[in-house]
Amino acid sequence: xxxxxxxxxxxxxxxxxxxxxxxxxxxxxxxxxxxxxxxxxxxxxxxxxxxxxxxxxxxxxxxxxxxxxxxxxxxxxxxxxxxxxxxxxxxxxxxxxxxxxxxxxxxxxxxxxxxxxxxxxxxxxxxxxxxxxxxxxxxxxxxxxxxxxxxxxxxxxxxxxxxxxxxxxxxxxxxxxxxxxxxxxxxxxxxxxxxxxxxxxxxxxxxxxxxxxxxxxxxxxxxxxxxxxxxxxxxxxxxxxxxxxxxxxxxxxxxxxx
Numbered sequence: 001x002x003x004x005x006x007x008x009x010x011x012x013x014x015x016x017x018x019x020x021x022x023x024x025x026x027x028x029x030x031x032x033x034x035x036x037x038x039x040x041x042x043x044x045x046x047x048x049x050x051x052x053x054x055x056x057x058x059x060x061x062x063x064x065x066x067x068x069x070x071x072x073x074x075x076x077x078x079x080x081x082x083x084x085x086x087x088x089x090x091x092x093x094x095x096x097x098x099x100x101x102x103x104x105x106x107x108x109x110x111x112x113x114x115x116x117x118x119x120x121x122x123x124x125x126x127x128x129x130x131x132x133x134x135x136x137x138x139x140x141x142x143x144x145x146x147x148x149x150x151x152x153x154x155x156x157x158x159x160x161x162x163x164x165x166x167x168x169x170x171x172x173x174x175x176x177x178x179x180x181x182x183x184x185x186x187x188x189x190x191x192x193x194x195x196x197x198x199x200x201x202x203x204x205x206x207x208x209x210x211x212x213x214x215x216x217x218x219x220x221x222x223x224x225x226x227x228x229x230x231x232x233x234x235x236x237x238x239x240x241x242x243x244x245x246x247x248x249x250x251x252x253x254x255x256x257x258x
Contacts, residue, residue, distance in 0.1 A: 002119065005031040005046060007039035007053040007065065008081070017052060017081075020108050027115075036060025040068050043076050050118065055082035055089060056170060063092050063212060070097035077118045081111075084171055085128055088209035100124035153199050154214050161198075162216070164191045168204070169211045 004027055006014045014032050021027040030046045033039035037059040043051050051069070055062040066078045077099040082089060085103055093101050099118040102111055103126040110126065117124040157165065160181075167177045177188040192207075201207045 067096040
């Protein structure tokens with residue numbers, strides 16, 4: 001029997017994952033967590049075989065959870081389930097001790113395959129994760145290594161720049177940032193350019209990677225004021241489904257029969 005703890009701040013996603021995994025008799029769900037800190041506590045208390053954790057959660061994000069579980073020398077294997085395919089997130093997850101990084105757009109069959117690989121002692125990355133990410137991880141030749149021992153350039157950022165940086169790391173577009181901070185998208189783009197200049201990076205990927213290593217997301221909520229983002233609607237007033245909702249529907253479509 002494979003015991004599993006699920007960690008995601010969206011109850012509907014946890015329910016979808018529970019339904020999917022329990023469709024296979026070898027899996028049993030022994031706990032659910034709505035934030036990263038609760039996930040760590042559950043893992044240490046229940047000692048599950050696997051933790052399936054969302055990348056972006058309150059209190060502690062998935063990267064911090066993975067690192068903390070490794071620090072405590074837990075034997076639980078961590079599968080990061082994320083809507084962010086950027087190599088920066090993948091690299092940090094693997095460095096922190098994750099056994100798998102699965103895109104939320106993946107089918108239920110792929111999640112089962114990922115779990116099989118992890119249980120066999122191997123690492124797994126979704127096929128949608130770029131080959132660049134795999135090569136970058138293998139080579140370890142990133143800007144982060146070059147920055148070690150250098151002055152902390154993040155201290156040169158203003159409060160507004162730090163807020164914009166955090167939102168960029170969370171995947172927000174310039175329009176999203178403009179809406180949240182009540183500024184023009186062009187202003188958001190200018191702030192991001194200033195941040196990159198201060199930190200000495202030239203691509204979004206290296207910017208995100210450096211920010212993750214610096215702990216930009218540590219203990220922060222997914223929006224500047226700690227509230228849930230407002231639902232987005234199309235031009236006709238219809239609700240635009242979030243990636244998490246779409247992922248849940250995809251999981252249910254690929255549910256295995258008992």
